[in-house]
Amino acid sequence: MTTTDQALVRNRRRNYRLTIFWMMLPAILGLAMFQYGPLVVAVRNGFFDMTLLNPERAKFIGWANYIKMAQDARFWQSLRNTAIYSGGKVLLELPFALILAVLSQQAIKGIGIVRTAVFAPTVTAMSTMAVIWNMMYHPQNGLFNSILTGVGIPPQPFLTSASQAMASILVLSLWKDVGSSMLILLGGLQAIPEEFYEASSIDGAGPWEQTRYITLPLLRRTLLYAMVLLTVTSFKVFTPIYVMTKGGPLGVTRTTVYYVYELGFKYLQMGYASAVSVILMIVMIVVAMLQNRLLRTEFEY
Amino acid sequence: MAALEVEGRDLDQMARAVPRKQPRSLRRIVASVFLVLIMIVVTVGMLLPYEWMFTSAFKTDGEIFRYAYPISWKTFWPPNPTLENFVKVFRDWKFGRNLMNSVIAALAQMSGTVVISSLAAFALTRMKWKGSNLVFGIIMLVALVPFEVIMVPLYVVVRSLRLTRNFLVLFVPWIASPFGIFQLRQAFAEIPRDFDEAALIEGASPFQIFWNVILPNTKSSLVTLSLMSFLWSWNAFMWPLIAMQDVTKQVIQVAIATFTLPYQLPEWGAIFAGATLGTLPVLILFVLLQRYYVRSALMSGLKG
Structure with a gap:
């Protein structure tokens, strides 16, 4: 190899590396700035007493935010509300x-x-649908109460009642999201070999037996997968709460994410809000890991 | 994962008849009548909120409230359709502006995501370099962090960049998307390596391979990602609510939602009209691109 050939190879290698660099740069820069950076800052801020108005004058307070959280009845209520919603x-x-x-x-x-x-x-x-459902649930002029009184049932308070508010939000989000879960399960159903049904048909199994002894057992993995996804997304519920109840009545719909929002943007307690969101993330990871252990099954087909 | 195996299949191909030979008995007729009844109940139940929204948009506030009780066909249909509400949202609420903002932000986020994700996915799948798997792992790790956890510090980041009154804040933080990279990485990896090698022998540069070989062969994945990021942006609520402080640059979803307050009785007709305007475009997109939407729904299911 002559020296010019070597230079050419070197040059090509350098160009190759430069291409990789420029292709990866926008993605890495964007993620570092808007995802990783804020995550690190969130963990850090959890140890500070700071307000949104002047974050420069933050004061390091160690674990004080976490100790405060342990004694914060609203925080515990929000966790319970989140668990009720997700369950x-x-x-x-x-x-x-x-x-x-x-x-x-x-x-x-x-x-x-x-x-x-x-x-x-x-x-x-979700935001617009929550607006529409908010009106459907309206105690005086809502569609649901028109229908209920039409069939002779007394009008219900729905979102204005502490005992019905969470259930009303659940019905909205069931309507909104059931299609996504159905799609995942449909994918699982597709994966079950056709022959199983044919063979059982020959043996005289009806639709009920086929559902019970073929579909459900073989769908187990997909069902658990859908469950993990559903739980993790439910933990993040915010939009219907913001639009419909603002956490009320009596705090029964104040979920943890809504509480973080209140702390950060209503009370401007950035440090404490960050600490709560860190705990929320840990709870989510733990729940997902627990469910993942269930997912691990030897069963294959 | 079993769920992903439906990817790319048409919705109608997903229906599968389980062949069963049964005599046409009374039991079978009853069963099919029952099935059709369930189908009707499900369809009506799912579409009822839209029906009520669309038709009420053509009623005056007075009519909406008057026809709520007792329930009659007038509850579900405007007896004297009027465009008054639409005039009101465009003239008084300046909804045209919000609609434009949403369209521009969604298109910007869509193109940004597709460009950035495809470049990164190419470097990760078709180029050899040390640490590429590690970098991909780190990128995907971020997918586990919910936006809700980082929203407060993210807001501080964009505020320190003086973006809270800038249109850019609506989409710039989201165009680098781990899900976009993940999705395109899968798609790119499926293209046979012979394609690249043939192009390499002809003296093509990596970028030429990217442009002339990979992109043309992954069109359906690119459409799916485009649709998905367009919908994310169009339907986004929490981030624009927090981050955009200039009402003239606000998106349509926030505009619709902030005109209602809990337990209050605002101008219902105008809200219905605004909601119709914000909903109709995505419903039309959905019906037209249902095949791609099935894939994107599965992917956003992964997004969690």
């Missing part, structure tokens, strides 16, 4: 999603319309 969401949405997935697998005329109708709410914005 309710999983228990409501998975069965509905499964029924809809099985239903939409049937080859019946018009099933495409049903599928489109179930998916539609997943495309439209």
Whole structure:
């Protein structure tokens, strides 16, 4: 090899590296600035007493924010509300999603319309749908109470009542999200080999037996996967709370993310808000890991 | 993951008839009537909020309240349709501005995400360098961090950059997307390596391979990512609510939601009209691009 050849190779290598550098740079820069940076800052701020108005005058206070949290009744209430919401969401949405997935697998005329109708709410914005549902739930002029009184049931207070507010929000988010869960389960149903159904049909199994002994056991992994996803997303609920109840009445719909929002942007307690969000993240990771242990199953087909 | 295996398949191909030979008995007829009934109930239930929203947008406030009780066809249909509400949202509420802001922000976020993700995905899949797997791992780690956890410090970041009255704040923080990189990395990895090598022999540079070989062969993934990032941006609420402090640059979703307050009775007709304007475009997009939407829904399911 002559020296010019070596120079050429070196040059090409340098260009190759430069191409990689420039291709990766925007992604890395963006993520570092807007995702990793703030995450590090969130963890750091959790140890400071600072307000949003002048974050420069922050004071290091060690674990004080975390100690305060342990004694903060509102924080514990928000965790409980989040757990109620997430538990309710999983228990409501998975069965509905499964029924809809099985239903939409049937080859019946018009099933495409049903599928489109179930998916539609997943495309439209939660904020706007919460505005509409807020009006549907309106005690005096809402659609639900028109329908209820139409069939002879007394009007309900819905969002204005401490006992019905969370349930009302759950029904909205079931309507909004059931399509996504259904889609995941539909994916799982597709993966079950056709022959299983054919063979069991020959053996005389009806639809009920097939659901019980083929579909459900083989869908276990997908169901658990859908459950983990659903739990993690439920932990982050904010928009319907902000639009419909602002955490009320009596704080029964104040979820942890809504509490973080209040702390940060209403009370301007940035340090404390960051500490609460760090704990929220840890709780989410722990719950996801616990559910993931359930996911680990030897069963394959 | 089993769920991903439906990727790219048409919704209608997903329906599968389980062949069962049964006589046309009374039981079977009852069962199918029951099934059709369930289908109707589900469809009506899912579409009812939209129906109420669309039709009430053409009623006056007085009519909306008057026809709430007793329930009749007038609850679900405007007896004297009027465009008054739409005039009001455009004239008094300046919704045209909010709509434009949403369109521009969503298009900007969409193109930014597609460009940045495809460049990074190419470098990660088609170029050999030490540490590429490690870098990908670090990128994906961020996908586990929910936005809600970093929102307060992120707000401080954009404020210190003096962006809270700048249009850029709506989309710049989100264009570098771990999900976009993940999705395109999967798609790029599926293209056979022979394609690159053939181009390399002809003396193509990596960027030429990217542009002439990889991109044309991953069109459907690029469309899916575009649709997904457009919808994320269009439907975003919490971030624009927090970060955008100039009402003239606010997006449509925040504009719709901030006109209602809990337990109050604002101008319902105008809200219905505004909500219709914010919802109709995505519903139309959805119906037109349903095939791509199925993929994107699965991906955003992964997003969590």
